[in-house]
Amino acid sequence: MWMEKTKTGYAFRETYTDPLTGKRRKVSVTMPSKSNTAKKAASERLQLMIQEKTKYQGTDMLFFDVIQAYIDSRQGFVKESTMLGYEMVWKRLHDYFPADTKADRVTPAYLQDVLDKLVQRFSYAYGKKVYTVLKSSCLLAERLRQVESADVIRRVTVPKVKQSVQAVEQEREKFLSKQELHDVLAQIRAESPAVALICEFQSRTGLRFGELAALRDEDYDGKEIYVNATLVWPRKKGDRPYRGDPKNIYSIRHVKLDKRAREILEHFQLRNKRRRLWEPTRHDKEGETYIFTTTEGGPVDLAYVNRTLRKIKCNKHLSTHIFRHTHISLLAEAGVPLKAIMQRVGHNEPTTTLAVYTHVTESMEDEAVEALEKIH
Template sequence: MWIEQVTTKSGEIRYKYCERYQCPYSGKTKRVSLTYSSNSKQTQKLALIALMDKINKATNTDLHNDITLATIIKEYLDSKRGFRKASTQYSMDNLYKTLIQWFPEDILLSKLTTYIIQTTFDNFARKYSYNYTKAGLSLVRQSLKYARRMDYISNISFIDNVELQRPVTDVDRIKRQREKFLTKAELKDVLQQLDTIHHHVSLLCEFQSLTGLRFGEMVALRNQDYDSTTMEIDINGTISSSGSFKDPKMRLPPKNVYSIRKVRLDKRANQILNYFITAKKARRLWKSKFEDNDYIFVTDGGLPYDLHYVNKILKKLNFHKHISTHTFRHTHISLLAESNVPLKAIMERVGHNEPRTTLAVYTHVTDEMKKEMNLAINSIGKVISNK
């Protein structure tokens, strides 16, 4: 260490304590320095300790030993911020907050083992769904891959040995899966109940059941997305469910490339859409504070309807099934399947890119299809008996 005396612009004397070291990355000789107002023996000792600390931090290639798993996951999520949809990032942030509580507190990256991760997710799976647990493990895996790319850790093979435990299929689980849609009679009942609670929400849900749109796609519809001549709507965006609707950035690209599509409206869906267009024009005239935008499905204040608000209204229903806005999308798929519409045509209408996604919704057998099956079975029996 050596000391250089310097004079500031104000004429004061300062002492710069300097030291050299070799950079482990470039091999070049570099210099670190600290400036103090004193040149006493005590200050020299303090400066030497501080300089050595700076050099150790600059040359230590094993800093990952002091990094916690929580820090790595947070750093990974931050690296993706701005490259994901706001709604996706919001969900990932919430998953991180939930997930990190299940790991040993402040566990270091260097202390992770297959045993720790496996037992953590075994416990996690006992409280949360398989898909949510799978998403949590995926987040940890992607964070570890990020840590390896950033040279925080060299070996992450321990994550490859982790296996998720699939829940045992029981009767209640199967029943819940079948309750993701409504029959025609149930749909009529629900919409009638909704109409007495909130007329506009009832119309929104009816529109979903007639078109199969995701809620975000529906409230993202603008005047320019509607062709009254062909009675078609152009699905080219979605509204995020988190943030301020006044922010133009809330309107995002659709879920995937297959979600960009045109959807034909029937007479009733066309009527509902025009009702909202007319109602908006009227509100604009008599409302002093009204957000002027191109959206069609808006509240009295001129902003798009909020997903959380609509789901809150749905909770007021006196109904034997759990209902959310997505129930009406599933119902549309189910009704199309019941009408024997080809799988490919349904996929294109609702914006699915994989058959299994659509099949997961409508592979159940509706009451109407059961009746048709029974008639077919009886017909087969008659044919056989006649022979």
């Protein structure tokens, strides 16, 4: 410690090593006199200042340790599928960061470049997903003082790529027209009548496949279904699927069924009742009451349905989710308000709903113009 005379008194100064940069820094405190008492007080205050500034010891914290700490903190609080998503992000980031990257050496410029590349390589949605994990990780590390600041994540954004004509057209590929739905269901029916009924039920209710598979007899009252869970398929061979928490609070909803949807659901219930009465399986003996089941009585298998869909000839990519989007398109075409559609399919953010809704209403406008042309 040394002392310098100033206009307002005596400045006592001391140096310390900044743990972030390894460089020498200086702290100072001004006292009214240079007495021994003042010197002692100045020394104590300087030591407290240095302790506060050197409290951070983040140079030993690795970038991937920060992310892993956040992932570990969410164990038991989020669904297994969400945890799997976190782990996939952690693995993907290894394409862009060395394993021994120090957390406090990641600059905003470098991180922004990584996010730009992720969006260009995959999509805006994927870039947003990575950003969310990084933001949560950095903020947790800042709160726990594992890093001095989460400022790096506050200085970056997820860029939105301007949609090309091809990208816009791809949005149209996410749902089937009425005629396409009719043709696709006919092909599926030839492969598997049960799968055809399941896909048709999705197109009439807008349920996610996991929500459909999790439905039980007690969730149907003869008029509507109570959507309150999603089926989680096992990651390990030998494990059994189970009813997990819904995607979010907006996914919990009552969905009224039209006559055809009720007929499909009750067809499966009748089939299950016959099996339970005449040839009960272990699923029946254990008290399972799933509605959409396999011939063995277990909940319908997503992998089997997808394998069936891969056999179908269609100029659009078929997955179980296309029937959910098709439901949105059918409601939009019928003039159902956007908010009502969102509530029915369990959407909180209008982005996905609006994407399908907009494309359908644009087609309707084209049909309106064509109708006007025929008037003259």
